[in-house]
Amino acid sequence: MCVNVYVLVYAYVSVCVRMCGFLYQLFLAALSFVYFAKAFAGGYMKSSVTQIERRFDIPSSLIGVIDGSFEIGNLLVIAFVSYFGAKLHRPRIIGAGCLVMAMGCFLTAMPHFFQGHYQYETSMSHSLDNATESILPSCEKEAGSSMWVYVFLGNMLRGIGETPITPLGVSYLDDFSREENTAFYIACIQTVGILGPMMGFMLGSFCAKVYVDIGSVDLDALTINDQDSRWVGAWWLGFLVTGVVILMSAIPFFFLPKSMANFCTQTNDSTQLNSYITNGDPPYGDHFLSLVADFLPSLRRLFSNRVYPLIILTSLVAVNGFIGMITFKPKYMEQIYGQSASKAIFLIGSMNLPAVALGVITGGLILKRFRLGVVGAARMALGTSITSFLLLFIQFFIHCDNAEVAGLTVSYQGLPAVSYQPVSMVSGCNMGCSCSLRHWDPVCSSNGLSYASPCLAGCQTSTGAGKEMVFHNCTCVGEMLRPAGNSSVVLGQCPRHGNCDYMFKLYMGFTVLFAFVSACGGTPGYIVLLRSIQPDLKSLALGMQTLIVRTLGGIPPPIYFGALIDRTCLKWGTKRCGGRGACRLYEANAFRYHFLLKSRPSSSC
Structure with a gap:
C-alpha cells in the first residue's frame, strides 16, 4: 500500500515537473513571438512613414506627430498597467493587449478603403493658377486630406495594446528563471524580437514597390515609377498583414497560469490543479483598494533608489536620438544618396537590423560568459555608448553632393546655387x-x-x-x-554624379558597425535596471521607465526632427486642388546636419 502511494506521488510530481517545463517553454515561445509580432508592426510603421506622408500630402512634422501617437497611447495606460497588472493575471493582460494592437493595425489601414484613387501631381495633365485657391476648402475635403487621423488613432491604439508586454512579460520571466539565466533569456527574446523589424522593413520594401491602387488602375498609364518622390506604395496592405500576425500571437497567453512559481508548487489533486489554471491565484482579487493605496508609496520607494533616476536620464538621451533617426532614416537615404524608398527600406531591414540582433545576443553572451555583475554591466553599456557615438560622428563626413536641379540647387547654367525662392x-x-x-x-x-x-x-x-x-x-x-x-x-530625376555610389557603400558599412556596437549595450542596460531594484518593484520600474522614456524620448523626437527636416525643403509639392503638399526635394547638407548631429547612440545605459 505504501509503495503504491509512493508510486502515485512520484508519478504526480513527475507530471507536474513536466508540465512546469512545458509551461516555461510555452511562455518563452509566446513572449518571443509577441515580441516579434509587436516589432513586426512597429518596423512596418517606421518603413511606411514616407509612403503615408506622400499619400496624405502632409509635412514631416505632422508625420512625427502620427509616429508619436504610439507613445501617446502607451502614456495613457502604462503606469496603471505596470502596477496593477503585476498584481493580477499577467499573461491574460498581455493577451488582451495583443487583441487591442491588432485592432489598431486594422484601423490604420482603413483610410485606403474610404479614399478615392491616388492622383499624383503632374504638369502634363492639368495646370493650376491662382484662381484655384478659391475652391481649396471644399476640394481638399473631397480629396480626403484629413484621413490621416485614422492612422493617428490606429497607431495610438496599437501603443495602448503594446503597453503590458515588456513590463509584465519581463518581470514574469525574471520571476521563474534562475538569476544567472535571466540575461540570456532576455537577450534571446530581444533577438527574436529584432526579427520583427527586419520582417517589417522587408514587408515595407515590398509594399513600397507595389503601387497604392494596385488592381484598380492601369499601371501602364502611370508616368512615375518607384524611384519618383511622388510614388506611393501599397502602404495599407502591410497593416492588414501585421494585424493578423499580432492576432495570432495573443492566443497562447490565455492558457498560462497567473504565477508560474505558485503553479509549480501545487501538490494537491488534479481538480485543484485544473481550477488553478482556469481561475488563477486570487489573493489580490478582492483587495483592489489596497492596491490603489499602495501605489504612491511604491513610487516613492522606486525613485528613492539612486540608480534608477540615472538609468532614466541615460535612456532619455539614447532614445531621443534613436527614435528620430530610425523614423526618417529611409528618407535620409533617399535624399542624401539618391536611393529609392523601396531599396532604402530593404537595406535597413537586411543589413542594419540583423546587426542589431547580433549585437543584442552578443551582449547577453558576454554577460553570461564573464559573469559580469551590475558594475560590469554598467561599464559595458557605457563603453558601447561612447563607441557608437564616435561611429555616428564619422558618418557625418560620408555623403553625396546635392542633387542637381536647375533653379533649385544649381543655376540653369549648371553653377552651384541654392535658393528657397x-x-x-x-x-x-x-x-x-x-x-x-x-x-x-x-x-x-x-x-x-x-x-x-x-x-x-x-x-x-x-x-x-x-x-x-x-x-x-x-x-x-x-x-x-x-x-x-x-x-x-x-x-524622372537624374541619378547622382561622381563617387556617390562608393560613398553610399561606405555609409552603409559604418551604419552596420554602429548598429552592432550600440545594440551590445542593450542587454547590460536591462540587467543594471533589474538588479538595482527591489524584486516587488520590478514591474513598476520597467513600466515607469517605459512611461517616462516614451513620453519625453518617444513623442517629441519625431516631431522636432520632422520640423527641422521641413526647414530644409527646397521644393514643396502641390496638392491636387491647391495648397502645399509633401516635400519633394531637400537641401542635402542642411538635412544631413539635422539628421546626424541631433542623433545619439541607442544604448540603454
Missing part, C-alpha cells in the same frame, strides 16, 4: 513658356541636370506615352554651359 526657377530660356512654378514633375537631360518640369526645361514637343514619354527641343538644355548634348529630356 520660386522666382529662381525662371530663366531666360523658359521665361516665355508661362510655366507653373508649383508643380514637381522632374525630367532629366542627357547632361545629367534635372529640371522641375518639362515646361521649365523649355521643351516644345513630346513623343511616347506613360513612363516612356520623351520631350524634345528643350531650350534650357541647349544653352547649358556644358559639353553639347541631346536637347531632349526623359521623365
Whole structure:
C-alpha cells in the first residue's frame, strides 16, 4: 500500500515537473513571438512613414506627430498597467493587449478603403493658377486630406495594446528563471524580437514597390515609377498583414497560469490543479483598494533608489536620438544618396537590423560568459555608448553632393546655387513658356541636370506615352554651359554624379558597425535596471521607465526632427486642388546636419 502511494506521488510530481517545463517553454515561445509580432508592426510603421506622408500630402512634422501617437497611447495606460497588472493575471493582460494592437493595425489601414484613387501631381495633365485657391476648402475635403487621423488613432491604439508586454512579460520571466539565466533569456527574446523589424522593413520594401491602387488602375498609364518622390506604395496592405500576425500571437497567453512559481508548487489533486489554471491565484482579487493605496508609496520607494533616476536620464538621451533617426532614416537615404524608398527600406531591414540582433545576443553572451555583475554591466553599456557615438560622428563626413536641379540647387547654367525662392526657377530660356512654378514633375537631360518640369526645361514637343514619354527641343538644355548634348529630356530625376555610389557603400558599412556596437549595450542596460531594484518593484520600474522614456524620448523626437527636416525643403509639392503638399526635394547638407548631429547612440545605459 505504501509503495503504491509512493508510486502515485512520484508519478504526480513527475507530471507536474513536466508540465512546469512545458509551461516555461510555452511562455518563452509566446513572449518571443509577441515580441516579434509587436516589432513586426512597429518596423512596418517606421518603413511606411514616407509612403503615408506622400499619400496624405502632409509635412514631416505632422508625420512625427502620427509616429508619436504610439507613445501617446502607451502614456495613457502604462503606469496603471505596470502596477496593477503585476498584481493580477499577467499573461491574460498581455493577451488582451495583443487583441487591442491588432485592432489598431486594422484601423490604420482603413483610410485606403474610404479614399478615392491616388492622383499624383503632374504638369502634363492639368495646370493650376491662382484662381484655384478659391475652391481649396471644399476640394481638399473631397480629396480626403484629413484621413490621416485614422492612422493617428490606429497607431495610438496599437501603443495602448503594446503597453503590458515588456513590463509584465519581463518581470514574469525574471520571476521563474534562475538569476544567472535571466540575461540570456532576455537577450534571446530581444533577438527574436529584432526579427520583427527586419520582417517589417522587408514587408515595407515590398509594399513600397507595389503601387497604392494596385488592381484598380492601369499601371501602364502611370508616368512615375518607384524611384519618383511622388510614388506611393501599397502602404495599407502591410497593416492588414501585421494585424493578423499580432492576432495570432495573443492566443497562447490565455492558457498560462497567473504565477508560474505558485503553479509549480501545487501538490494537491488534479481538480485543484485544473481550477488553478482556469481561475488563477486570487489573493489580490478582492483587495483592489489596497492596491490603489499602495501605489504612491511604491513610487516613492522606486525613485528613492539612486540608480534608477540615472538609468532614466541615460535612456532619455539614447532614445531621443534613436527614435528620430530610425523614423526618417529611409528618407535620409533617399535624399542624401539618391536611393529609392523601396531599396532604402530593404537595406535597413537586411543589413542594419540583423546587426542589431547580433549585437543584442552578443551582449547577453558576454554577460553570461564573464559573469559580469551590475558594475560590469554598467561599464559595458557605457563603453558601447561612447563607441557608437564616435561611429555616428564619422558618418557625418560620408555623403553625396546635392542633387542637381536647375533653379533649385544649381543655376540653369549648371553653377552651384541654392535658393528657397520660386522666382529662381525662371530663366531666360523658359521665361516665355508661362510655366507653373508649383508643380514637381522632374525630367532629366542627357547632361545629367534635372529640371522641375518639362515646361521649365523649355521643351516644345513630346513623343511616347506613360513612363516612356520623351520631350524634345528643350531650350534650357541647349544653352547649358556644358559639353553639347541631346536637347531632349526623359521623365524622372537624374541619378547622382561622381563617387556617390562608393560613398553610399561606405555609409552603409559604418551604419552596420554602429548598429552592432550600440545594440551590445542593450542587454547590460536591462540587467543594471533589474538588479538595482527591489524584486516587488520590478514591474513598476520597467513600466515607469517605459512611461517616462516614451513620453519625453518617444513623442517629441519625431516631431522636432520632422520640423527641422521641413526647414530644409527646397521644393514643396502641390496638392491636387491647391495648397502645399509633401516635400519633394531637400537641401542635402542642411538635412544631413539635422539628421546626424541631433542623433545619439541607442544604448540603454
